[in-house]
Amino acid sequence: MKGSVRSQNVTKKFGEVVALKPLSLDIAPGTLVTLLGPSGCGKTTTLRLIAGLESASEGRILIGGEDVTHLSATYRRVSMVFQSYALFPHMTVAENVGYGLSVKGMPRAEVKARAEAGLETVGLKGFGTRLPSELSGGQQQRVAVARAIVLEPEVLLLDEPLSNLDAKLRRHVREEIRQIQQRLGLTAVYVTHDQEEAMAVSDRIIVMKNAEVAQEGTPHDLYDRPANAFIADFIGDANLIDLEVTQSGAETEIVLQGRRLRLPLQSAAIGPAKLVLRPHHVRLSHDPAPQRFAAEVTYAAWLGNSVQYTLSSDGGPIFAIAPPQPLPFRQGDNVQLGFAPEDVRLVPA
Template sequence: MAQVSLRNLRKQYGTALAVSDFSLDITDGEMVAFLGPSGCGKTTTLRMVAGFVAPTSGTVHIGGKDVTQLAPNRRNTGMVFQRYALFPHMTVAQNVAFGLEMRKFPAAERAARIKQALEMVRLHALSERYPRQLSGGQQQRVAIARALAVQPEVFLLDEPLSNLDAKLRVEVREEIRALQQRLGLTTIFVTHDQEEALTIADRLAVMHDGRVQQIGTSAELYERPANRFVADFLGQMNFLEGRLHEGGAFVTERGTPLSVASTDQAIRVVGLRPERVALADTPLALGNCLPVTVSSAVYKGATVEVHAQTERGDTLICHVQNNGSTPHQSIAAGAKAFAGFAASDCVFFH
């Protein structure tokens, strides 16, 4: 396994800037997710690491070696593509063998590595089947086995779960994570799915318009987002615009006063996660307790998403846990309630 160091990576197509000044150090055995919406530059960055896209400027180091100018097959990376890229006329074993043949491994070693890779993904019994005879999840595991057969220093996955149904996505992502940890593989995982990134990665790099917005652990990015884009992209958040007044109260543009744990006069927006907003029939003993009127309540199974209006007209979204004991799981539009949250639950943006 190996460290990966990206230094000031930049990719420009004519006047269009796909990736701007991307720098990141990935430690040996770490899994990092590149996360962002379509077109943000995450796949382009991954392909620069793999060698399929040449950077306009910047460098890629793997295991301390500058590989920026090396061809993909000389970088010792294993890549799993979004659409698997399996050869339909080849069996499972032949597909797994392809990368080994390109690297000119001897036949005996190829056979041993194919067997080992298919056993890792629990598909050795299906080695003679063709891709059309496999389920989507099985095809995905063949693609993973093909990437692992070359025993890569770095494992690269480009939206590997996007073609699977919701339940299978969860199963396969858990398999990928378990396999990555068992093998100690340095891994880069590209996804636009927030839940996927939060649950599978050691660290996340959130991207937007070709630029890295924030790098950190799941908890760091979710609890303390660097800007509104990160806050809004990773889950839901209430945004309340206004100013901090003398005495420490933040007053929204509509006039709702909030108690916040900051004295920064440059604050213009307070952010608040919906799950941090408590809802009750009676006043709550929290730093903030606002009378509200329920606008709508959407049943989501594990939670009920409640939209409510403060007396001054600010909207608050609240996620009420469906634990079977709260009357708010069926609260109706027009009902009066109190929304409460601690001052420490607020995050701030300039």
């Protein structure tokens, strides 16, 4: 199917070093899928294999149903947006956008028309005569996106495209990239180490660790149903608290800091596990209760849109986020820490 990307047991080795363990992916046409993970996890290697910039040691890669495993990058219908923009400083913006079309031998008038259309698509109409040095970082990145999409690729590949921008500009440009991808119906594979960025732009996220897939799913799936402690901690902030599962079934019985609790969760295994408690699900009070635990506030900060606390407890340090309000708890206060049973998850220890 046009625009689909499929890898079948693809591996990549550099000598004795395994950069990518057997990887099988199935990316549907018109979707934006993000490869997310820490440095060295294999995400950029995967992108370069799809692009044809690296050759697979084993396995097959199919784009639009066509086996492209042994095709060079030149013959794959993909375009890549690089982290560094890779614009030619001596060329105008329009010449940069049309460069790939010129290399293919397209008539000059058509190159100009398509370059202008590409610039209009990314919101830079009228910028064609400028040099890259006359643009902001966000505008330069949009030029790089325009240069990629005028080639009419089946698949758009983006390698850490926002890492050179400041935080506020990153939010703005990622929204623009997502809107362009959806408007044009492009299949896109996006690489980043920033979990917030991944959650903001993706239909699906593939989290990688140690050269293989740790978990994949929608942003909501990964945040709300992490498969393990690594995913819980990597996708958003999480407090991971040691406990013991003593009974499983439709409900799960746990022992947490010496107290026996029942949770409306299914747990597959009896024994040690971890409780995943998101910071905004931590409930603080001055009043003791059977399902609350003693803690001490070691840090409190009012940040305008939220109040953040670090707490010391028998289960270890706890990070909590509360709605904006005058600080009800201050450093040194003894408090009671609780949570709603439906707000927590269990993962293997």
